[in-house]
Amino acid sequence: MTEQNKESLKKPLSRREMLKLTGVAGLGLLLGGGGASGLMALGRKSSPASAVEHASSNDKGVPFYGKHQAGIITPAQDFICFAAFDVTAGSADDLRRLFKNWTAAAAAMAAGEMIGEHNTTLNTPPTDTGEAAGLTPSRTTLTFGVGPSLFDGRFGLQGRKPKGLRDLPAFAGDALDPQWCGGDLCVQVCADDMQVAFHAIRNLARIARGHAVLRWTQEGFQRTGRADPAGGTPRNLLGFKDGTGNPDTTDAVLMDQTVWAQPADGPGWMAGGSYMAVRRVRMRVEVWDRSTLKDQEATFGRHRDSGAPLGSKGEFDPVDLKAKSADGQPVIPATSHLRLAKGDGSQQILRRSYSYSSGLDAKTGQLDAGLLFISYQRDLEKQFIPIQKRLAKNDKLNEYTVHTGSAVFACFPGITNGGYIGDTLI
Amino acid sequence: MLKKILALPAVVLATSVLLAACGNNDAASDKQEETPVAQSENQTSAETTDAADQEATTGSDYTAAVDGYRAFAIEQIDEFVKQTEKFTDAVKAGDLETAKSLYAPARMYYERIEPVAEALGDLDPNIDARDGDVEAADWRGFHRIEKALWEDKTTEGMTDFADTLLSDAKLLRAKVETMDIDASLMVTGAVELLNEVSSSKVTGEEERYSHTDLYDFAANVEGAREIYNLLKDDLAAKDKDLNQQIADRFDALEKELAPFKDGDGYVSYEKLKDEDVKKLSQNLDALAEPLSNMGQVLGV
Numbered sequence: 001m002t003e004q005n006k007e008s009l010k011k012p013l014s015r016r017e018m019l020k021l022t023g024v025a026g027l028g029l030l031l032g033g034g035g036a037s038g039l040m041a042l043g044r045k046s047s048p049a050s051a052v053e054h055a056s057s058n059d060k061g062v063p064f065y066g067k068h069q070a071g072i073i074t075p076a077q078d079f080i081c082f083a084a085f086d087v088t089a090g091s092a093d094d095l096r097r098l099f100k101n102w103t104a105a106a107a108a109m110a111a112g113e114m115i116g117e118h119n120t121t122l123n124t125p126p127t128d129t130g131e132a133a134g135l136t137p138s139r140t141t142l143t144f145g146v147g148p149s150l151f152d153g154r155f156g157l158q159g160r161k162p163k164g165l166r167d168l169p170a171f172a173g174d175a176l177d178p179q180w181c182g183g184d185l186c187v188q189v190c191a192d193d194m195q196v197a198f199h200a201i202r203n204l205a206r207i208a209r210g211h212a213v214l215r216w217t218q219e220g221f222q223r224t225g226r227a228d229p230a231g232g233t234p235r236n237l238l239g240f241k242d243g244t245g246n247p248d249t250t251d252a253v254l255m256d257q258t259v260w261a262q263p264a265d266g267p268g269w270m271a272g273g274s275y276m277a278v279r280r281v282r283m284r285v286e287v288w289d290r291s292t293l294k295d296q297e298a299t300f301g302r303h304r305d306s307g308a309p310l311g312s313k314g315e316f317d318p319v320d321l322k323a324k325s326a327d328g329q330p331v332i333p334a335t336s337h338l339r340l341a342k343g344d345g346s347q348q349i350l351r352r353s354y355s356y357s358s359g360l361d362a363k364t365g366q367l368d369a370g371l372l373f374i375s376y377q378r379d380l381e382k383q384f385i386p387i388q389k390r391l392a393k394n395d396k397l398n399e400y401t402v403h404t405g406s407a408v409f410a411c412f413p414g415i416t417n418g419g420y421i422g423d424t425l426i
Numbered sequence: 427m428l429k430k431i432l433a434l435p436a437v438v439l440a441t442s443v444l445l446a447a448c449g450n451n452d453a454a455s456d457k458q459e460e461t462p463v464a465q466s467e468n469q470t471s472a473e474t475t476d477a478a479d480q481e482a483t484t485g486s487d488y489t490a491a492v493d494g495y496r497a498f499a500i501e502q503i504d505e506f507v508k509q510t511e512k513f514t515d516a517v518k519a520g521d522l523e524t525a526k527s528l529y530a531p532a533r534m535y536y537e538r539i540e541p542v543a544e545a546l547g548d549l550d551p552n553i554d555a556r557d558g559d560v561e562a563a564d565w566r567g568f569h570r571i572e573k574a575l576w577e578d579k580t581t582e583g584m585t586d587f588a589d590t591l592l593s594d595a596k597l598l599r600a601k602v603e604t605m606d607i608d609a610s611l612m613v614t615g616a617v618e619l620l621n622e623v624s625s626s627k628v629t630g631e632e633e634r635y636s637h638t639d640l641y642d643f644a645a646n647v648e649g650a651r652e653i654y655n656l657l658k659d660d661l662a663a664k665d666k667d668l669n670q671q672i673a674d675r676f677d678a679l680e681k682e683l684a685p686f687k688d689g690d691g692y693v694s695y696e697k698l699k700d701e702d703v704k705k706l707s708q709n710l711d712a713l714a715e716p717l718s719n720m721g722q723v724l725g726v
Binding site: 399 | 560703711
């Protein structure tokens, strides 16, 4: 290896530079003789220098460090890999070590850099698992949170638990399966590329070995930016637009009111953080597919095609809950999802959900598909819980859905450069 | 399983215009709109109205089918009240084994006409809610008693629940008398009956203590078949292939269910093998899909 190459390995190496290096300059190191020409050809073919620069100038990634964690008000990426972990570390020091190790890896992955320093060293397993080598940052965000169970005394955190951070109450009709519930920690990874997102969760789980184990994971998707360049409201797997009524994430005042925990809310370590509710909602798509369009629209309270509230034309037309049809019945039915979710409008949440498809329900041979519902709010008890209570009781959509997973997490405030994940808490 | 919403009053479900006939052809529809509402109320013989005359010639008059279904529903609910009383008597008498033997057969009369009950407000949750479907304090009905009989193995403390169940059953009988039934309710009801099976019976979630899910399964399918039978001639006249497909798939599903018959009833859900459940579920979806197209073809 030349001195110049050694030097370049010390500073963070973007995954695309890495590919360039291994393809061209690193050849002598990696291969000898006949193998070299093959790799040289491959390297050139897959990453001509001009394409590298072009891609990296267009995709610098979403900054990992900042006032708030990325991945909350960040415009939703195409894919999600969500993971809940249980901590097996025996002490607060061990937990802190895990967070520090995760911080370095997360910052690298958000920037599209290889993790660690040993990715070209032959006599050790590479520090980065490699499947994202050569890939852009893909707007990767990694959002970290802690669940109520972390405060049970193992780490001396009993006194620091936010009072609203509790497992959600049982809602009518819940059919929760422990395999998709709870967790000491969560990581929400979102990216515009599924392989990049998976790579992140895989590497965090690897780094966590001995300190934390995966409890449950769920992958999800929505239509990609490529399929919908205009970036309209995505549709869920029932064919309806989902997220139309979300609060405006560019309105900083509104975000402070609805999403970010404020210093006065307590505890202090959560100021600038946000509370996450996550629900794995299976959709009975077979049953839905045989209900009439009229029933489907009455269920959501919106027109399927336009996304407009029933009786209106445009998706973003104001919702008139008082409108009555000729027979005196409300135009937007009393049991419609729209009406019940909206309530009197006093509770708002920021939804950031993804569709999921997890193969078959082995028992019935039906699709196991639905929604990985995720919402962020300043206060679970004042925002998410009353909305979900209304929905659980009366929502016509319940005929077609079943909640199989549930968890809540307190997502930390943003991490400052030089700090580490969770440094306000532990 | 109760539908997980509190149903709206029945009046929403059926307008009196629909009750008259439900024709979708233009001439009939135009005529219907001019028909005074009063004319269609309480009528048993559609031939007395102009609209019906027109429809008789176009084959879109479902009065006979609707009357037939009303008669079927009333007959089932009559028997439901009778059998529920025997069941609740046994519960109150502390006769555990008799109560257990009467539980599933009594429920079948209800399961055959469940969409009718669902259209009648709170009756369905009161009679048929499972644990967790409603707030714990509101839980009553068959499944509350089921839990006592099979899990707690006692009738103790069940007297009040038994009395309430019987009075809810009687209330259902009283309400059905005045209920508007139309072809649209029948068609969506048939699909809903199969959806019930698909969502809870085929997975064994409905009868989680007694494991008598196959009784409910069979009754739901029978209820759907009854509706289909009442409408099949009209359907055949409009779409012979669809009619045949539905008939064939009902046959296929019934054939799939037949080996699990046991005397007058059915074997425990626990006796089903994994592949049995999957086959039943997939046969059911195969039937429900074409069945859900019946309404559009019939124009209701």
